[in-house]
Amino acid sequence: MCPCKKIKTVFGREFKSYFDSPVAYVFLVAFLVLTGFLTFGVAMFYERRQADLTPFFFWHPWVYLLLVPAATMGLWAEERRNGTIELLLTLPITLWEALIGKFLAAWAFIGIALALTFPIVCTAAWLGSPDFGAVFCGYLGSFLLAGAATAIGVFASSLSRSQVIGFVIALAVTFLMLIIGFDPVVNAVANWGVPSGVVNAVASCSLLQHFESMRRGVVDFADIGYYAGVIVFMLTAAQVVTDSRKAS
Amino acid sequence: MLKVENLKKCFGSFQAVKGISFEVKKGEVLGFLGPNGAGKSTTMRMITGFIPPTSGTAEICGHDIIKDPVGAKSELGYLPEAAPSYRAMTVTDFLAFIAKIRGFAGAAAKAKVDEAIEKAKLTTVARQTIETLSKGYRQRTCFAQAILHDPKVLIMDEPTDGLDPNQKFVVRQMIKEMAAEKAIIISTHILEEVDAVCTRALIISRGEIKADGTPDKLRAMDPSGKLDVVFRNLTMEKEGK
Numbered sequence: 001m002c003p004c005k006k007i008k009t010v011f012g013r014e015f016k017s018y019f020d021s022p023v024a025y026v027f028l029v030a031f032l033v034l035t036g037f038l039t040f041g042v043a044m045f046y047e048r049r050q051a052d053l054t055p056f057f058f059w060h061p062w063v064y065l066l067l068v069p070a071a072t073m074g075l076w077a078e079e080r081r082n083g084t085i086e087l088l089l090t091l092p093i094t095l096w097e098a099l100i101g102k103f104l105a106a107w108a109f110i111g112i113a114l115a116l117t118f119p120i121v122c123t124a125a126w127l128g129s130p131d132f133g134a135v136f137c138g139y140l141g142s143f144l145l146a147g148a149a150t151a152i153g154v155f156a157s158s159l160s161r162s163q164v165i166g167f168v169i170a171l172a173v174t175f176l177m178l179i180i181g182f183d184p185v186v187n188a189v190a191n192w193g194v195p196s197g198v199v200n201a202v203a204s205c206s207l208l209q210h211f212e213s214m215r216r217g218v219v220d221f222a223d224i225g226y227y228a229g230v231i232v233f234m235l236t237a238a239q240v241v242t243d244s245r246k247a248s
Numbered sequence: 249m250l251k252v253e254n255l256k257k258c259f260g261s262f263q264a265v266k267g268i269s270f271e272v273k274k275g276e277v278l279g280f281l282g283p284n285g286a287g288k289s290t291t292m293r294m295i296t297g298f299i300p301p302t303s304g305t306a307e308i309c310g311h312d313i314i315k316d317p318v319g320a321k322s323e324l325g326y327l328p329e330a331a332p333s334y335r336a337m338t339v340t341d342f343l344a345f346i347a348k349i350r351g352f353a354g355a356a357a358k359a360k361v362d363e364a365i366e367k368a369k370l371t372t373v374a375r376q377t378i379e380t381l382s383k384g385y386r387q388r389t390c391f392a393q394a395i396l397h398d399p400k401v402l403i404m405d406e407p408t409d410g411l412d413p414n415q416k417f418v419v420r421q422m423i424k425e426m427a428a429e430k431a432i433i434i435s436t437h438i439l440e441e442v443d444a445v446c447t448r449a450l451i452i453s454r455g456e457i458k459a460d461g462t463p464d465k466l467r468a469m470d471p472s473g474k475l476d477v478v479f480r481n482l483t484m485e486k487e488g489k
């Protein structure tokens with residue numbers, strides 16, 4: 001059987017399992033309320049009197065920081081706690097197939113949350129004439145960012161059988177990956193006398209910096225490559241950890 | 249059908265399994281006996297490909313578990329200890345997931361699921377979520393996933409552990425019904441199980457095989473002719489009790 005079918009089967013089960021419990025609905029509502037509040041309440045979407053979505057996308061990294069770990073924390077931790085990992089990994093699939101299926105399910109789930117923000121595009125289109133190329137670009141960037149955060153979450157979930165630990169580690173790693181490119185932090189570090197080459201090199205590894213240009217409507221293949229790199233790296237780390245610790 | 253060659257497993261400096269070799273043929277039900285911590289589950293987990301052996305290997309219907317793990321796993325049905333399953337799913341959905349992963353689709357998948365439900369006597373609870381079921385039914389649901397694809401080799405880790413006498417009887421009945429066509433391994437520390445279902449038994453202690461033979465042959469190892477005495481002699485003296 002082709003690996004795609006097996007990945008699809010794992011994906012299907014995992015994706016459906018979100019909706020088997022209230023988790024999915026709580027998550028979707030929380031995501032929409034948070035992005036809505038931050039866009040309209042904090043970023044003053046109306047008051048800016050501009051039909052573009054940069055204030056909307058501005059907050060996405062921080063919303064993902066909180067919510068993506070909640071969506072990924074159970075992916076491996078639950079399997080280990082319930083012992084189903086022994087069932088899953090003695091079926092005729094490889095660990096990679098299981099891992100990719102799970103990752104894609106979580107990413108698609110967050111993608112749905114993102115897609116449900118479409119009314120804001122309608123609002124902007126109704127009030128003015130936004131640049132739809134830039135809007136598309138912003139969504140693409142946000143989706144890629146979500147993918148990187150999901151991969152970090154998958155890795156964190158593989159570390160222990162506790163969901164709480166999975167959540168906290170995902171939060172901490174994602175926070176670190178964001179903050180190293182956050183302008184106030186970058187400027188503060190530069191003021192300490194750290195050579196600017198070092199500061200820039202570290203900042204260029206940040207999830208935030210690569211999102212910045214896409215948020216404003218510029219697609220650079222280097223940014224896409226960066227997110228793909230983070231995803232591959234984190235999934236590989238998850239593979240290694242799961243393989244060595246699955247029985248513990 | 250199943251060949252195990254010098255399987256060893258170390259956890260750090262602790263040697264859990266110290267070189268186990270045996271074969272199981274079609275029609276045999278092999279009982280894996282041993283006290284808790286003897287290495288039964290570890291051995292089974294290595295044969296089923298869940299954990300890699302430190303050295304040695306096993307062959308399932310000609311598929312080497314190290315070189316061709318997916319091929320080996322597709323010939324194998326496995327009931328892990330404590331019978332895990334995805335509890336939020338219904339019995340039917342859970343078995344349909346297993347059928348799909350095992351490469352069945354459409355009508356063939358449905359037929360396999362229905363057949364497994366019937367064989368494991370789960371018809372009355374097929375639409376319930378697994379978390380609402382009693383332990384006996386949960387055990388049988390996991391049993392159903394192990395036999396769904398009609399595997400040639402069936403490995404069960406304590407399949408009757410924690411069940412009431414009636415449930416034990418049902419599970420043993422199911423094992424007997426399919427024994428002729430398969431090679432089956434059952435681990436247990438319940439000695440009555442050996443007489444109830446096994447055609448042959450291995451006694452394992454501290455990661456080594458201490459005895460191998462039919463239940464009658466094992467019984468003959470002690471003048472008393474009692475299996476529990478033989479079991480104690482073989483496993484307790486070595487533990488220095």
